[in-house]
Every structure is written in structure tokens, then in C-alpha cells.
Amino acid sequence: MLLAELANSLVDAQNATRREDYRCPACHEPVRLHRGAQVIPYFAHLPQSPCTIQGEGETTEHLTGKRQLATFFAAWGTTELEHVLPTVQQRADVWVARTPQPVAVEFQCSPLALGRVSERTAGYHQLSCYPFWLLGHRYRRQRLNWALIERFMGWLPRWELCLLFWDVEHRQLQLTHHLYQDVAGHYGGQVTRVTNLAALMAGPARVDPYPQLSxxxxxxxxxxxxxxxxxxxxxxxxxxxxxxxxxxxxxxxxxxxxxxxxxxxxxxxxxxxxxxxxxxxxxxxxxxxxxxxxxxxxxxxxxxxxxxxxxxxxxxxxxxxxxxxxxxxxxxxxxxxxxxxxxxxxxxxxxxxx
Ligand SMILES: [Zn+2]
Incomplete structure (x- = not known):
């Protein structure tokens, strides 16, 4: 995680100095600062921590992406990293205080079981916020498949059925949109990249016709x-x-x-x-x-x-x-x-x- 508690306020790992009394903002158990020449600074629970709302294992992609996404979504409202939601026992990677409906951004880089995706999505719905699932590199390189569609496919105006990927290297949102299946069951979609929220709201510049299969x-x-x-x-x-x-x-x-x-x-x-x-x-x-x-x-x-x-x-x-x-x-x-x-x-x- 990027944030830890210290004397009732939050400290960002990139500004933190080594000390022993950082705590997890969700469970208040001790966490340790990790920093080094190769890694982006982050906090982690001690081994065997009882924290029930731990995030996914921190990789450079996930840590970097979270910060990029906080910037990307800033035009919609105040963004907050690793927003803890105690009532549903979840921690949104980025919380966007958008009116009238807040947005919870989940940057998913590691595999996630179907049941966990359902639970987390239901938790956000319970709080009447819109969950934005953005998928990392390991998902982006996959061929379209049912496991991906079943877990993460959403629907957005002008993009219709879509999957959203965040490309950390290029700081871009990649949409695979107008998702379809041909008569023989092959999955397809059109790929468009956007670099800001205005482009996301505007929709694709063109929509390709669905293919006809012989x-x-x-x-x-x-x-x-x-x-x-x-x-x-x-x-x-x-x-x-x-x-x-x-x-x-x-x-x-x-x-x-x-x-x-x-x-x-x-x-x-x-x-x-x-x-x-x-x-x-x-x-x-x-x-x-x-x-x-x-x-x-x-x-x-x-x-x-x-x-x-x-x-x-x-x-x-x-x-x-x-x-x-x-x-x-x-x-x-x-x-x-x-x-x-x-x-x-x-x-x-x-x-x-x-
Ligand atoms: Zn914790």
C-alpha cells in the first residue's frame, strides 16, 4: 500500500522515513516501509497479519498505476488513494468523489477469483458507487476469453460492452469495446486508447461494423x-x-x-x-x-x-x-x-x- 497511518494522519510512502510505528489505515496493525533502489516505496503488513482488507500483492505496476489513475480521474472530483470502506471491508485503489455518484477505481493486476470480483462489485453497489475495474498488463496481453468477460466486462455509454485496461508504460486507458461474439462463438471487440477523461466521455471516433462470418x-x-x-x-x-x-x-x-x-x-x-x-x-x-x-x-x-x-x-x-x-x-x-x-x-x- 502507498499510505500508512502515523499519529492519526496518513503518510505517503514516497515521503516517509524509516520508523517502527506506521500502521495500516484499515486494520491499524503495524506495517513496515519498504524502499530501495529498485522498488517504489510502499508499506506492507508484517507476515501473518490478520488484516481482512489487504490489497493485492504490491508490484511496481500496481503501485505506479494507482498513482497514475489518481491523476487520470482527477477531472471528475477529488481523488483519494487506497480509500478504506469499513462497512463493506474493502479498500478502493482510488476513490473519486464524483457527484452525484462516487467512483471506486480498482486496478487489478493479479488474478482474481470470480467470487471475489462479485463480492467486491456488490460491496461497491451497496455503497451506491460505480466500480471502475481497470486491468493490468497480464490481462491486456490475453486473448479475449470468457473468464475475462465474465469477471470484468462492463457497459459504458458510446463504448457499449467493454473491458478497460490501464497501460502504465504509456499512461493510457485502453478500451476493448463493442464486444461481440460471432455466430461460431469467437469473441471480438474494437480497441481504442484514450489519454484523458474527456476522450473517455466522448466515445470512439468511429465504430467498426461487426464482422460477418462465412x-x-x-x-x-x-x-x-x-x-x-x-x-x-x-x-x-x-x-x-x-x-x-x-x-x-x-x-x-x-x-x-x-x-x-x-x-x-x-x-x-x-x-x-x-x-x-x-x-x-x-x-x-x-x-x-x-x-x-x-x-x-x-x-x-x-x-x-x-x-x-x-x-x-x-x-x-x-x-x-x-x-x-x-x-x-x-x-x-x-x-x-x-x-x-x-x-x-x-x-x-x-x-x-x-
Ligand atoms: Zn491492515
Whole structure:
């Protein structure tokens, strides 16, 4: 930590001299000043300290970043390093006294379990402050992945679904924004760097269109995965096989080309193939109440979610279902009847493998 208590006031490690009576501002246990030629000065608890609101292990990146972020956010209000919040047992790396809503900045450089991200986010919400999670270098160099999205994806006006990274070396905020997933489940987003809050508020100078994925490429990719017996596709292929179908022969009527929010696991196309297969195997009238649990079951099979720690998509599944059923009606596979739909004709599966 950068601050310690001394005689009821706070001392910044960069101005501190060696002495024995520094204490942690949160738990008031003794802390020791660390300084040397190679390290930025900081305070640390003694080993086996009982402190329950310790921050993450201090690295140069984390110590430097915290100070940079206090400066970066200063245009929004008075900033305070390592602000202790006793009611929720948390310590915000930087606290911004913004009106009407304060902002808690978390500069996360080390790995953090999903449960801890949820707890800390909930703690900030309890205090009605907005948590700004900024991720360090180890996260910035990762490829987009679900663990990252599930823990840290937020939503900001003009940037939409986004991840925020702080680049200590360049003193820049890097946004990976307009996050999406293509039909085959690959994550993507647009990267923009900003150097001040005005640029953050202004949003990106341009927004790239979401990419369109060729279905030929998707089939080719799946053929390779099936040949390699990739475990993720196994439950999907089993589901289809038991109903007399092969994944690569999916009907054109099930195809999708639009990107989705990045929460659908292996992607919307697999979800539509499973849901369409289950739907056309049903006998009797199709009602929304009958289709809903099937849609959910198929979402589970493709590893999809309707919620991350910070963003929920309560209507996403219903919207995907409505869109798909509407298309099937338009293409003459389903008829609208009172209270639901009726199968008019079965979609044709391709028999050849590729
Ligand atoms: Zn402590």
C-alpha cells in the first residue's frame, strides 16, 4: 500500500522515513516501509497479519498505476488513494468523489477469483458507487476469453460492452469495446486508447461494423474440431446424433449471420441448431411455454449465460427465440396458430459431411 497511518494522519510512502510505528489505515496493525533502489516505496503488513482488507500483492505496476489513475480521474472530483470502506471491508485503489455518484477505481493486476470480483462489485453497489475495474498488463496481453468477460466486462455509454485496461508504460486507458461474439462463438471487440477523461466521455471516433462470418468457414472449422474429437462439441454432436442428424448437415433454415453479445458460450449458431432440432422433433402444438425450457436447455448445452458479474441480459434468450421462430414462420416452416405455432414442413438436413 502507498499510505500508512502515523499519529492519526496518513503518510505517503514516497515521503516517509524509516520508523517502527506506521500502521495500516484499515486494520491499524503495524506495517513496515519498504524502499530501495529498485522498488517504489510502499508499506506492507508484517507476515501473518490478520488484516481482512489487504490489497493485492504490491508490484511496481500496481503501485505506479494507482498513482497514475489518481491523476487520470482527477477531472471528475477529488481523488483519494487506497480509500478504506469499513462497512463493506474493502479498500478502493482510488476513490473519486464524483457527484452525484462516487467512483471506486480498482486496478487489478493479479488474478482474481470470480467470487471475489462479485463480492467486491456488490460491496461497491451497496455503497451506491460505480466500480471502475481497470486491468493490468497480464490481462491486456490475453486473448479475449470468457473468464475475462465474465469477471470484468462492463457497459459504458458510446463504448457499449467493454473491458478497460490501464497501460502504465504509456499512461493510457485502453478500451476493448463493442464486444461481440460471432455466430461460431469467437469473441471480438474494437480497441481504442484514450489519454484523458474527456476522450473517455466522448466515445470512439468511429465504430467498426461487426464482422460477418462465412458459414462455409464455420462448417470447415467444425469438421476439423469433430475430426480432432474436441470435447466441447461432443455433447452437441451426441444431442444431434440421437435425433438422427449430423452437425455438419445442419439446415440452411437454422443459419444465423448476426453477431451477439459475448455471452453465448459456443455461439448462436450451435444454439439455433440444437433448438431448431428439438423444436422440429416436437409433436402437437408449439406454445411459448413449451419452447422456453427447451431454449434454456440448449443454451446450457452450448455453455451460454444470460449474466456476467456486472451485466445481465434478462431478455436475451427470449429475443433469440422470438427472432428464430419468426424467421421459421417467414420461411414457411411454421404456421402461426392461436396460442402458438404448428409445424408446416420439416427443414432439410444435408446428408453429405462437407
Ligand atoms: Zn491492515
Amino acid at each position: 458459414l462455409v468457414r464455420v462448417r470447415y472449422h467444425w469438421a476439423q474440431e469433430l475430426a480432432r474429437a474436441t470435447p466441447q462439441l461432443r455433447p452437441i454432436q451426441e444431442f444431434l446424433y440421437l435425433r438422427g442428424h449430423h452437425l455438419l448437415g445442419f439446415p440452411a433454415a437454422f443459419a444465423a449471420t448476426d453477431c451477439t453479445p459475448p455471452v453465448l458460450g459456443q455461439g448462436i449458431l450451435l444454439w439455433r441448431i440444437l433448438f431448431g432440432t428439438a423444436l422440429f422433433a416436437l409433436k402437437g402444438p408449439l406454445t411459448p411455454a413449451r419452447l422456453r425450457p427447451i431454449a434454456q436447455n440448449c443454451l446450457d448445452l452450448v455453455g451460454g449465460h444470460v449474466q456476467t458479474v456486472r451485466v445481465s441480459f434478462p431478455h436475451l434468450l427470449a429475443r433469440l427465440q422470438t427472432q428464430f421462430v419468426t424467421e421459421l414462420v417467414q420461411r414457411g416452416y411454421l404456421d402461426v396458430v392461436p396460442g402458438g405455432w404448428r409445424i408446416r414442413r420439416q427443414p432439410r438436413w444435408r446428408s453429405e459431411q462437407l
